[in-house]
Amino acid sequence: MIPLFSRSNHKGIGRALARSVVIGIIIIVIVAGAIAAVEIGMHHTAVPSSTNTTTVTPPVTKNVTITYFDDLSPSEASVMQDLIIPQFEKMYPNIHVNYVDEGASDIVKSVEELELSGNVGSVIIGEDNLVIGELLSGNYLMNLTPYASQILQNVSLIPSMKSLVNYEQSVYHGEFFIPLRGNIPLVWYNATLFHELNLTPPQNWSQLIQVAQVIKDKTGVSPIMFQGHGGASTYTELYQWMVQAGGNPFLFNDSGDVLAFQYLYNLSSYFTPGYVHGYWGSYKGLLSGEYYMIDYQWPYIYSTMAGEGVNMSHIGFYPGPVGPVNGDHLVGGDVLAIPKGATDVPALIDFARFLLSPQVQREFIIYISWPAVNQEAYNNLPSNISSLYRAEEEAMSNVFFREPVPWITVWGQIADKVFDTIIVDHAPYSEIPSILSQANQEMYSYLVQNYNSTVAQQYEQGVFGPLYG
Secondary structure, eight states, X not given: OOOOSSTTOOOOOOOOOOOOOBOOOOOSOOOSOHHHHHHHOGGGOOOOOOOOOOOOOOOOOSOEEEEEEEOOOHHHHHHIIIIIHHHHHHHSTTEEEEEEEOOHHHHHHHHHHHHHHTOOOSEXXXXXXXXXXXXXXXXXXOOOGGGHHHHTTTOOXXXXXXXXXXXXXXXXXXXXXXXXXXXXXXXXXXXXXHHHTTOOOOOBHHHHHHHHHHHHHHHSOOOEEOOOSOTHHHHHHHHHHHHHTTOOGGGSOSHHHHHHHHHHHHHGGGBOGGXXXXXXXXXXXXXXXXXXXXXXXXXXXXXXXHHTTOOGXXXXXXXXXXXXXXXXXXXXXXXXXXXXXXXXXXXXXXXXXXXXXXXXXHHIIXXXXXXXXXXXXXXXXXXXHHHHHHHHHHHTTSEEEEOOOTTXXXXXXXXXXXXXIIIISOOOGGGHHHHHHHHHHHHHHHHHXXXXXXXXXXXXXTOSOEEOO
């Protein structure tokens, strides 16, 4: 998952953790329009069933330029442009790739504009698995089902990604996106300081408070960096905290949600002052002494720090403390998708298949620290990378997804305001339940006004929530 630098999005699994990549090729006429999707909500979006036949695309013999949209950090984009894409162009000399880096929400706008223009062109996108629901709701994606076997011919999907595909097939009755890369947040800490203070990584929420107190007493430093900058970085973090407390984050005000905010209210006494600027890319204060723990961060920072010459023996990482109800982790990442009406489909399929190949997926792990979606990529990894993967693998043993509802950006905006009110502005502790109830009512009213009462009632009944495989 690959985060953004703005308040509006994270680049991640977050970089909230972050992004999703989707591929869809349409061979049937989609009869359920965007109005139907709006009326019944993404949880029961009507998408026509597709046939089980497989379409084999012919080899590309003419010169083709395809455009690939993705949302990557500068270091990630460099690997894609300087290593991955040149390999593809060497293997497929007739196909040139034009890489376009945009934020996840901007990619949605670009696809919408292409669809409205009636001239999509040779376009494939890597999109956050959180945001892909907006494109599905708009009926902008092709159905990939007839080409799935071609794209996945050398791919053994890891279990969490199989769950995502199973969800997609059950809800949308087709394959409109294909997992490209995974993302799973980990807790990072200054291993040198922990050793000096004879501390072990906290295993539950109570221990986290205790460890934070010891570090603050011994060093005078508030030790925890939280992604408090706002936007998807923040509400991705909040989502996981609320789930681990037993909540349904979309509702804002169930007992687990209230418990999570009450805990974070108390934990915020140990947040480094710079947490209000914290986002998916925060890590540099970990060794400088500005702070000593990062509550959750995407694993790409491992390769970034290693590339900057950091002695990684000073850095510790693990799945993090278990909440009062569970230790489940939010799975982020990106999917591949092809806009409806795209041209030069065989070239797009070739590119998608290449990105999912064991070789490229392995390079994602080694050079960018992305959890690969292709199980074959994990064979015989270098020992230093293997330690990171073991932590990721442990975190992935109990995972959930955020349901890609089309209104999730609005939910995130409300969650951002709640965070500012309760944590940043430090509203009275006694008002936390009422603040969350007001957020619930705001979300409900939005759904009534912009969708309909049926969707709003489904929301209030908890129909939309964390997805488990």
